[in-house]
Amino acid sequence: MPLQVFDKAFVPFLEEATIIGKIKEMAAQLKNDYNGKKPLFIAILNGSFMFASDLFKELDIEAEICFIKLASYKGTKSSGQVITAIGLDMDIKDRHVIILEDIIDTGKTLHTFLPQLINQQPASLKVAVLLDKPEPRKFEVPIEYRCFVIPNKFVLGYGLDYDGLGRNIREIYQLQEA
Numbered sequence: 001m002p003l004q005v006f007d008k009a010f011v012p013f014l015e016e017a018t019i020i021g022k023i024k025e026m027a028a029q030l031k032n033d034y035n036g037k038k039p040l041f042i043a044i045l046n047g048s049f050m051f052a053s054d055l056f057k058e059l060d061i062e063a064e065i066c067f068i069k070l071a072s073y074k075g076t077k078s079s080g081q082v083i084t085a086i087g088l089d090m091d092i093k094d095r096h097v098i099i100l101e102d103i104i105d106t107g108k109t110l111h112t113f114l115p116q117l118i119n120q121q122p123a124s125l126k127v128a129v130l131l132d133k134p135e136p137r138k139f140e141v142p143i144e145y146r147c148f149v150i151p152n153k154f155v156l157g158y159g160l161d162y163d164g165l166g167r168n169i170r171e172i173y174q175l176q177e178a
């Protein structure tokens, strides 16, 4: 049964158990790589809240997490788009930092934001994503950990929305073919 959200129909794509299974695999990798390093996870709201929560529950090592929002605005002509973090109240200098993102699409957001974090001299900086949608990529983003590589179709559910709706769905749906 397609799921109707506003004007669009979505069909089931990734089941809850499949998502959780992949998150557990990612958590095992992260535990192996970060045990003893007291990593700091920075989850980017809104879309990553469910992914961040399920992943963090699996990480039974000493670790911290914080949540930020990214706000973008047009800077001067020379600097182009500027993306700033709202709510980053942690000192990341000399910390092992892992960014948690729901989905990477064109890559623009993180491509612009990561250099700002690197300026703050973390001990290391890696990116972990639930969904990697490589086809529309226009800006390079180094992705160290990914749960799924997905085709270039709009998705919703499990934290991801269509105009604000769909975040509370336990599975991930994709836009139905026209």
Ligand code: XMP
Pocket (backbone or CB within 6 Å): 047, 101, 102, 103, 104, 105, 106, 107, 108, 109, 110, 153, 154, 155, 156, 160, 161, 162
């Ligand atoms: P970029 O292009 O900067 O964008 O990598 C990443 C952000 O775009 C949003 N996005 C989506 N949201 N379904 C969604 O619900 C999608 O298929 C989708 N593709 C991109 C998302 O907010 C992500 O953080």
Ligand code: MG
Pocket (backbone or CB within 6 Å): 044, 045, 046, 047, 048, 102, 103
């Ligand atoms: Mg997002």
